[in-house]
Amino acid sequence: MATKNHISTTINGESKEFLCEPRQTLLEVLRDELDLKGVKEGCGTGDCGSCSVMFDKRLACSCLILAVEAEGRTVETVEGMASGETLHPLQRQFLEHAALQCGICTPGFLIAGKALLEKNPDPDEAEIRLALAGNLCRCTGYDKIVRAVQDAAREMRNS
Amino acid sequence: MKTSEREFKVIGTRPVRHDGIDKVTGRALYGADHSLPGMLHGRVLRSPHAHARILSIDTSRAQAMPGVHAVITGDDLPSVPDRTEALGEGTTNANDLSNNLLAKGKVLYDGHALAAVAATSAHLAEEALDKIEVQYEVLPPVMDVRAAVAEGAPLLHETLRTAGVPESKPSNIAKVIEFARGDLDEGFAAASVIVEREFTTAMVHQGYIEPHNALAKVDADGQITLWCSTQGSFDIRSLCAKVLQIPLSRLKVIPAEIGGGFGGKTTVYLEPLAIRMSQISGRPVHMVMSRNEVLRATGPTSGSVIRLKMGANAHGKIVAADALLDYEAGAFPGSPVLMGAVVIFAPYALENFRIVGRDIVVNRPRTAAYRAPGGTNAAFASETLLDELAEKLAIDPIEIRRRNATCEGVQAPWGPRMQKVGYEELLDAAQSHPHYSAELPPPNGPLVYGRGFAGGGWGNAGLQSSAILSVNNDGTATLVTGSPDIGGSRTSCAMIAAEELGLEAADVRPSVADTDTIGYTDVTGGSRVTMATGLAVFEAAQDVKRQLRERAARMWECPEEGIVFEDGDAIRPNGERLSLAAIAGKAGRTGGPVIGRATVNANRANGPSFAGFLVDVEVDTETGKVGILRGTVFQDAGRAIHPAYVEGQMQGGSVQGIGWGLGEEYIYSNEGKLENASLLDYRIPTALDVPLIEAVIIECPNPAHPLGIRGVGEASIVPPPAAIANAVAAATGKRLPVLPLSPPRVHAALQTGD
Numbered sequence: 038m039a040t041k042n043h044i045s046t047t048i049n050g051e052s053k054e055f056l057c058e059p060r061q062t063l064l065e066v067l068r069d070e071l072d073l074k075g076v077k078e079g080c081g082t083g084d085c086g087s088c089s090v091m092f093d094k095r096l097a098c099s100c101l102i103l104a105v106e107a108e109g110r111t112v113e114t115v116e117g118m119a120s121g122e123t124l125h126p127l128q129r130q131f132l133e134h135a136a137l138q139c140g141i142c143t144p145g146f147l148i149a150g151k152a153l154l155e156k157n158p159d160p161d162e163a164e165i166r167l168a169l170a171g172n173l174c175r176c177t178g179y180d181k182i183v184r185a186v187q188d189a190a191r192e193m194r195n196s
Numbered sequence: 197m198k199t200s201e202r203e204f205k206v207i208g209t210r211p212v213r214h215d216g217i218d219k220v221t222g223r224a225l226y227g228a229d230h231s232l233p234g235m236l237h238g239r240v241l242r243s244p245h246a247h248a249r250i251l252s253i254d255t256s257r258a259q260a261m262p263g264v265h266a267v268i269t270g271d272d273l274p275s276v277p278d279r280t281e282a283l284g285e286g287t288t289n290a291n292d293l294s295n296n297l298l299a300k301g302k303v304l305y306d307g308h309a310l311a312a313v314a315a316t317s318a319h320l321a322e323e324a325l326d327k328i329e330v331q332y333e334v335l336p337p338v339m340d341v342r343a344a345v346a347e348g349a350p351l352l353h354e355t356l357r358t359a360g361v362p363e364s365k366p367s368n369i370a371k372v373i374e375f376a377r378g379d380l381d382e383g384f385a386a387a388s389v390i391v392e393r394e395f396t397t398a399m400v401h402q403g404y405i406e407p408h409n410a411l412a413k414v415d416a417d418g419q420i421t422l423w424c425s426t427q428g429s430f431d432i433r434s435l436c437a438k439v440l441q442i443p444l445s446r447l448k449v450i451p452a453e454i455g456g457g458f459g460g461k462t463t464v465y466l467e468p469l470a471i472r473m474s475q476i477s478g479r480p481v482h483m484v485m486s487r488n489e490v491l492r493a494t495g496p497t498s499g500s501v502i503r504l505k506m507g508a509n510a511h512g513k514i515v516a517a518d519a520l521l522d523y524e525a526g527a528f529p530g531s532p533v534l535m536g537a538v539v540i541f542a543p544y545a546l547e548n549f550r551i552v553g554r555d556i557v558v559n560r561p562r563t564a565a566y567r568a569p570g571g572t573n574a575a576f577a578s579e580t581l582l583d584e585l586a587e588k589l590a591i592d593p594i595e596i597r598r599r600n601a602t603c604e605g606v607q608a609p610w611g612p613r614m615q616k617v618g619y620e621e622l623l624d625a626a627q628s629h630p631h632y633s634a635e636l637p638p639p640n641g642p643l644v645y646g647r648g649f650a651g652g653g654w655g656n657a658g659l660q661s662s663a664i665l666s667v668n669n670d671g672t673a674t675l676v677t678g679s680p681d682i683g684g685s686r687t688s689c690a691m692i693a694a695e696e697l698g699l700e701a702a703d704v705r706p707s708v709a710d711t712d713t714i715g716y717t718d719v720t721g722g723s724r725v726t727m728a729t730g731l732a733v734f735e736a737a738q739d740v741k742r743q744l745r746e747r748a749a750r751m752w753e754c755p756e757e758g759i760v761f762e763d764g765d766a767i768r769p770n771g772e773r774l775s776l777a778a779i780a781g782k783a784g785r786t787g788g789p790v791i792g793r794a795t796v797n798a799n800r801a802n803g804p805s806f807a808g809f810l811v812d813v814e815v816d817t818e819t820g821k822v823g824i825l826r827g828t829v830f831q832d833a834g835r836a837i838h839p840a841y842v843e844g845q846m847q848g849g850s851v852q853g854i855g856w857g858l859g860e861e862y863i864y865s866n867e868g869k870l871e872n873a874s875l876l877d878y879r880i881p882t883a884l885d886v887p888l889i890e891a892v893i894i895e896c897p898n899p900a901h902p903l904g905i906r907g908v909g910e911a912s913i914v915p916p917p918a919a920i921a922n923a924v925a926a927a928t929g930k931r932l933p934v935l936p937l938s939p940p941r942v943h944a945a946l947q948t949g950d
Contacts, residue, residue, distance in 0.1 A: 060319065074229040075222015077455070079405040080487040084875035087405055115222035128220040132212045135840035138683035138848065140219035141226060141406040141455025162888070170884040173875060175403045175456050176683060177844055178851030179883040180891075 046107040048073070049117030057104040064088045064099040066107075067114060075115040075144045079173065086172030089145040090114050096152040096171075115144035118151065126189040126196075127151055136185040138176035145172045150186045158194050162187070205763075206694045207903065210840045211701040213687040215453075227409035227425035227452040228484045235411070236265055236314040238466070238473055238483035239321035241328050242493060243303035243310055246337035246559040246868020247350070250303060250310070250330065257327040258313055264324045265477035266314040270300035272472060274441040280529075283434055288463075292528040294439045296562045297468055303332070304352055304527035305559050306869050307492025309465075314473040314481045337559040337868035341501050341522040344368040344556045352527060352557045370529030371555040375537055375609050383516025383548030387507025389588045395577040397917075397935040398861030399499035399524060402566045403852070403880045406455020407485040408494055412470035414478070420447045420471055425454040427461045427680055428719030433711050435464045436471060447471075450710040451680045458852070459565030460495040462719050491873040496862060497566035498523040498531040502577040504540075508585045512596040517546055521553040521574060526563040531555045532570030535655075538610045539571035539914065540578045542653035543619050543806060544600040549609060559868050565721060567849060568654045568910035572856060572917060576935060579650035579918035584931060593649050593922065594627045602653075618832030618896030619651065619806040625892055626808050631828045634812075642818040645825070646927025652914025653806045656907035657722020658799030662715030663732035665693055665740050667790040671777025673697060673740075675706040677729050678717030683848075683909075684841035685725040689733045691837055692726075692903065696737030697776060698764020715795050723805065723907025726837055727898075728798030734902055740792030747786040748774045803898030807831040807911035809850055813923040820943025822858055822924060827916075828890045834898040834906030843891035846912045850889050853916025855881045859936050 041056040048071065055070050064081075067073040067090070076099055079087035083098040090099045091113035099112075118125040127150045130136070137143040146169060153160060153168035160168065165186050166179070174182060218224040255267045278291035294300075299308050311328050315321040338344045338352065351366055358364035360372040384390060411423040420442070426432045429449040437444050454461060466483040474481040485494070503520040519540055523531035533553035540551060586596040601623060602608070604616045626632060626649060636645040664676040675693050679685060690704040697704075717729065741761040748766035749756035751774060758769040765773040783790050812825040829846045836842040859879050863871045872878045897904025917935055924942065925931050932945050 058319070068229075073222070074225065077226070077406070078228065078484075079407070079455075080875045082487065082874055082876065085405055085487075115220075119221055124217070124220065128217075131220050132216040135210070135213070135684065135838075135844055137216070137219055138841070138844055139404070139406070139454060139456040140215075140224060141404075143219055144222045147220065166883040170882040173403075173405055173880055173882065175405055175458070175852065175880060176848045178847035178849075178889050179881075179886060180847045180888050181840070181844060183883065183888065 042105050044105060044108050046109065047111040049113055059105055061104045062100050063102040063104045063107055066104040067099060073114050073116050077141050077144060086145040086149060087142050089148040089172065091148060091152060096149055115147055118147060126192045127186065130185040130189040134181045134185040134188065136177060136181040142172060142174045146174065146182055150189065154190055154193060158190060160190060204695055206691045206701050207835065207837050208839065210838060211687065213684050214690060214706055215681065215686060224453045226406055226455050227423060230411050230423045230452060231482065232411065232413060232480040235480040235482050236316060236477060237318040237321050238312055238314040238470055238481045239318065239325055240309045240489065241311040241325045242489065243299065243306065243308040245303055245332055245334050246306050247335040248303050248332035249335060250299060250301060251333055252331045253311060254329040255311060258324040261324050261327065263316040263320045264313060265479060266473035267311065268298065268469065268472055269311045270298040273298055273439060276439055276441065283438055290438045293435065296528060297439060297465065305561050307489065307561060309493065312469045312473060314477055338368060339558060339864050339868055340499065341524055341556045341558065344558050352559065356557065368557045369554050370525060370557055373534055373537060373553045374551065376550040378548030380516050380518055380548050380550055384507045386509060386515045388510040389585055390505065390507040391581050391584045392505035393581060393933045395502040395504065395933040397500045397573045397576055399496050399560060400856050400860045401491055401496040401878060402458040402460035404456030404458060404460060407487060407490045408465050409484040410466040410470040411480060411482045412474040413480040414471060414474040418446060421450065422447065422467055422471060423450045423452050424467055425452050425461060427454065427457040427682060427721050429680065429711050430678060430716050431462060431719050432464055432467055436468050439468050440471060448710055448712045451708055454680050454682055457682055458567045459569060459721055462565055462721055465494055487875055488873045491878055492870050493561050495564050495566065496561060497569060498525065498563050498573065500524065500573040502573065504577045504581050506581050506585060508589060510589065512586065512589050512591040512599045514544060514546055514600050516548040517541060519551045522556055523553065523570065524558050524560060524563065525555050526560045527557060528562045529555055529557060531563055532565065536570030536574035538655060539653060540574035541609050543602055543651045545602050545606040546609060551609060567852060567913045571652060571654055571914045572853060575650065575652040575914045576917045579652065579915060580921045580931065580933065583922040594623050597651055598623045615803060616896060616899050617804055617806060618894045619653065621896055622806055622808050622830045622832055622894050625894055626810055626830050629810065629828060629892065631810050631826060636812060642816055644815050644817060644927045645812065646923040647812050648919045648922030648926055649808060649810050650915035650918035650922060651806065651808045652911060653804055654723065654911040654914060655804045656727065656802055657724045658728055658797065658802035659718035659722065659724055660797050661717045661729040661732040662795045663729065663736040663793065664714060665733065665736040665792040667740060667776065667780045669780050669783060671775065671780050672703045673699060675704050675733065676709045676714050677733065678709055678714040679725045679729040680720045681708055682720050683844060684838060685720065688726045688837040688841065689730055692730050692733045693737050696734060697740060723909035724798065727801065727901060727905045727907045728796065730903065730905055731798050731801050731901065732794045732796045735794035735796060736792040739794060740790060743790045743792065744776060744779050747779045747783060747790065750786045751779065751782060801901040803834060803900050803906045805832050805906040805908060805911040807915055809853065809915035809919040811916065811919045811923050813920060813927060815924055815927045815942065817946055820939035820946065822920065822937055822942060824854055824886055826887055828892060829912055830892045830894060831908060831912055832894040832896050832906060833908045834901065835895055835904035836893050837905065839893060842893055842908050845908045846891040847889040849910065849912030850916050851881050851886050853913045854886055854920065857917035857920040857935060857937060859938055861936050
C-alpha cells in the first residue's frame with residue numbers, strides 16, 4: 038500500500054492541503070479529494086482538453102500532471118473564473134452565443150480561452166482556433182465558441 | 197389558429213439557456229460527478245482478442261483481495277429470452293444485450309467485457325482486474341462485411357440465420373430487407389446516362405466527450421436507484437430491468453447532465469453491472485469508462501459497402517436506381533441498414549428502384565445509433581453518384597436535385613406519401629446563396645480548389661413524451677419533462693410553455709425528471725425532443741389555459757363560456773381581463789393548484805427534415821490533404837424555436853460529417869485489434885480543422901405539428917461527406933468512392949488513372 042503524500046498548494050487563490058498517493062493525477066485529486074467537479078475527464082491522455090487548468094499560469098491538462106507536482110504551485114480551475122455572482126466575460130459570451138450544447142467541454146474551453154486572452158488580448162480567428170485546438174468539442178462545430186471568444190476579447194479590451 | 201398566421205413573442209428569440217450558468221461555472225453535475233457515502237468503484241475486464249472461445253475465467257485471486265467487494269462475470273447475469281422485442285429505442289434482443297454486457301461462451305470483439313470488479317478505489321479495482329485469469333481459444337476474426345459474407349467465413353454466432361430469407365443456413369448475415377417499386381429494366385433502358393460504383397465507408401464513433409458512467413445504489417429492500425448520463429432514462433430502466441429480470445417499479449433512473457450522446461447513450465453498458473455489484477456488495481457502485489473503453493466497446497456506427505447504380509434521362513430525371521447496402525452490425529445483429537435504405541433516395545421522387553439492405557455481423561463492437569443512423573453512409577453513395585450524373589449530363593448539381601426533388605404527395609421509397617417538406621425551398625436557398633456563386637481561388641502550385649453540394653433527408657422520430665406544467669402562485673411556472681437535455685432542449689420546451697402562457701422564457705423553470713417523477717418518455721434521439729416533448733408541453737399548456745379560464749370564471753362568478761386566454765390574460769367577452777398571476781395568486785381559493793399535464797405519442801405530429809451542405813475544399817495534390825475553406829449548411833427546421841440552438845445542431849452535425857468525410861475511422865489490425873483507441877489517433881475535428889460554418893435555417897412549417905416544428909438534430913450530418921467528395925471531384929477530376937478521404941487515400945487516388 039502506497040504511503041500518501043502531504044501536498045500544500047494554492048487553488049483558485051486559496052491555500053489548500055491534501056493527501057494523495059504518488060500515482061494519483063492532479064485531475065483525480067481536484068475532482069475526488071477537493072470536489073472541484075467542474076474539471077472534467079474526457080480522455081485521461083491529454084488529447085481532449087476537458088480537464089484544462091492553469092498550472093502556475095500555464096495552460097495544462099490536469100490528467101497529465103501528478104498531484105504531487107502541485108506542491109507549492111498555483112492551480113486555477115473553472116470554479117475560480119467568476120468573481121462572486123459576476124461571470125467572467127468569456128462565461129457570459131459563451132451563454133450569449135449559445136457556445137455550448139452538452140457543456141462537458143465548456144470548462145476546458147473557458148480555461149483555454151482565458152489563457153489565450155491573457156497573453157493576446159486581440160487575437161484573430163486563426164489565433165483563436167490555434168489556441169483552442171487542444172480542446173475537443175463534439176457538439177458545436179466550434180463556430181459559436183470562436184465567436185464567443187472574439188466577443189469576449191472585444192468586451193475585455195473595451196473595459 | 198394556423199401556425200403560419202400566428203405571431204410569436206418567445207418562439208424564435210434567443211434567450212440564455214436555463215442551465216447555462218451552471219454549465220459555464222462548472223457546477224452542473226454530469227454522471228461521473230455524482231458520489232455517495234461508502235461508494236465502491238467498478239472497473240471492467242475486456243477481451244484483448246477479436247474472436248475467441250472463453251475456456252475458463254478464474255476470479256478467485258481478485259475476489260480474495262482486501263478492498264474488493266464484488267467480482268462478476270456473465271454467469272452472474274440471469275438468462276434472458278433470445279428473441280428480438282420492442283425494448284429501448286426500437287427493438288433489442290435481450291440475450292444479445294446481456295452477452296454484450298458480459299460475454300458468455302465467446303468474446304466477439306477487442307474490448308468485449310468479460311468481468312467486472314467493485315473495490316474501495318478505482319486503482320484497486322484495476323489491480324484486481326489484473327488478477328483475473330482467462331483462458332481463451334483464439335478464433336479467426338471476421339473484420340468487414342466482404343469477409344463476413346464470403347463462402348466459408350468463420351461464423352460469429354453458430355445459430356444465427358438470416359431473417360427475411362426462408363430456409364437460410366447459419367450465416368453472418370442477420371437480416372435482409374428490401375424496398376422496390378416499378379420496373380428497373382425498363383427504367384435503365386430509358387436512361388441516357390448510367391453510372392455505377394461500389395462505395396466503402398469506415399466505421400466511425402459518435403465521439404461524445406463524456407465517457408459512459410453509472411452510479412447504482414441498491415437498498416436492503418431491493419429498491420434500486422441509478423444515476424447515469426443517458427439520452428433516455430426510461431429506456432435505461434427498461435433495458436436494465438430486462439437484462440436483470442426485475443420489475444420496472446423496482447428501479448428509479450435519475451438522469452445526470454449528459455456530456456454528449458449523438459445516439460450512443462441510448463443503450464446500457466455499465467448500468468446493469470453497477471446494479472448487480474451493488475446488489476452483491478450492499479454498497480453503492482460507481483463506474484466510469486476510460487476513453488480507450490469508450491472507443492473499443494461502445495458506439496460506433498456501421499462501416500458499410502454500398503453498390504449503387506443509377507440512370508437518368510437527358511433532362512436529368514432519375515429513371516432507375518438499384519442499391520445494395522451491406523452494413524456492419526458489429527458483434528450482434530442490429531445495424532441501421534433499414535434507415536440507410538430509407539435515406540438513400542429520401543430526397544427524390546423515384547418510380548423505378550430496388551433497395552436491398554443486409555445487416556451483417558463482424559468482430560467489431562456492437563453498433564449503436566449515431567445521428568441519423570445509417571443515413572450518412574447511404575447518402576454518401578447516392579449524393580455522389582447523382583453528382584456524377586449531373587456532371588455527365590452537364591446539368592448544374594443543385595438543378596439536377598431540384599428536377600428530382602421530393603415534395604408533398606410523392607410516395608417515399610419506403611411507402612408513405614410525403615406531407616409538405618422543405619427540400620425544394622432548401623435547394624432554392626442554396627442555389628441563390630452568395631456562397632454558391634462566389635469565386636474559388638485559382639490553382640496555386642500543388643493546391644487545387646473545388647466546390648461541392650449534397651443533400652440529405654431524415655425522417656425523425658415521434659414516440660412518446662410526457663410533460664407537467666405547474667403554475668406557481670406568483671405567476672411563474674415550473675415545467676417537468678423526462679427528456680434529458682443534450683443541447684438546449686429544456687430551454688426550447690420552456691419557451692413553448694412561455695409562449696402559450698404569455699410569459700417570458702425565464703419565467704418558466706424547466707427540469708428534467710427521473711423515472712418516478714414524470715410519465716414515460718422515450719429517448720432524446722431521432723431529433724424528437726423539441727418536436728415531441730415540445731408537443732406534450734404545448735398540450736400541457738392548453739390544459740393549463742383551460743383551467744385558468746375555469747378559475748377566472750369562478751373569480752368573476754360568471755359562466756366559463758366565452759372566456760379566452762390570450763397573451764397571458766383570461767379575457768371576458770366584455771373585455772375585462774385577469775392576468776395569469778392574478779388567477780394563480782388566488783388558485784388556493786378557486787380549487788387548488790393549477791397543474792397542466794399531457795402525454796403524447798408524437799408519431800402523429802412528426803415531419804421529416806431535409807438538409808444540404810455546400811462546401812469549398814482545397815486539395816493539396818502533393819500530400820492528399822483536403823482542407824475545408826468554407827461551409828454553409830441549409831436545413832428545414834419547420835419552425836426554429838430557439839434559432840441559436842437550431843444553428844448549433846446544424847453546425848455541429850456538419851462538423852461531425854466533416855470528420856466522417858475526412859479523417860475518422862476505426863483502424864483494426866489483421867488480428868482484429870483496434871489500433872487507434874485514443875482521441876489522439878481517432879482524430880475528431882478540432883477548431884483548427886474547420887472554418888466558421890454558416891447556418892441557413894429554412895422554415896417550412898410541419899403541417900402535422902401545432903407549432904410547425906420539425907426535428908433538427910440529425911439531418912445535418914447526412915450531406916457533408918458526399919458534399920466534400922463532390923468538391924474533391926470538382927477540384928481534382930477524381931471520384932473517390934471511399935470514406936474517409938484521408939491524405940493517404942486521396943494521395944494514392946491522385947496517382948492513379950481512374
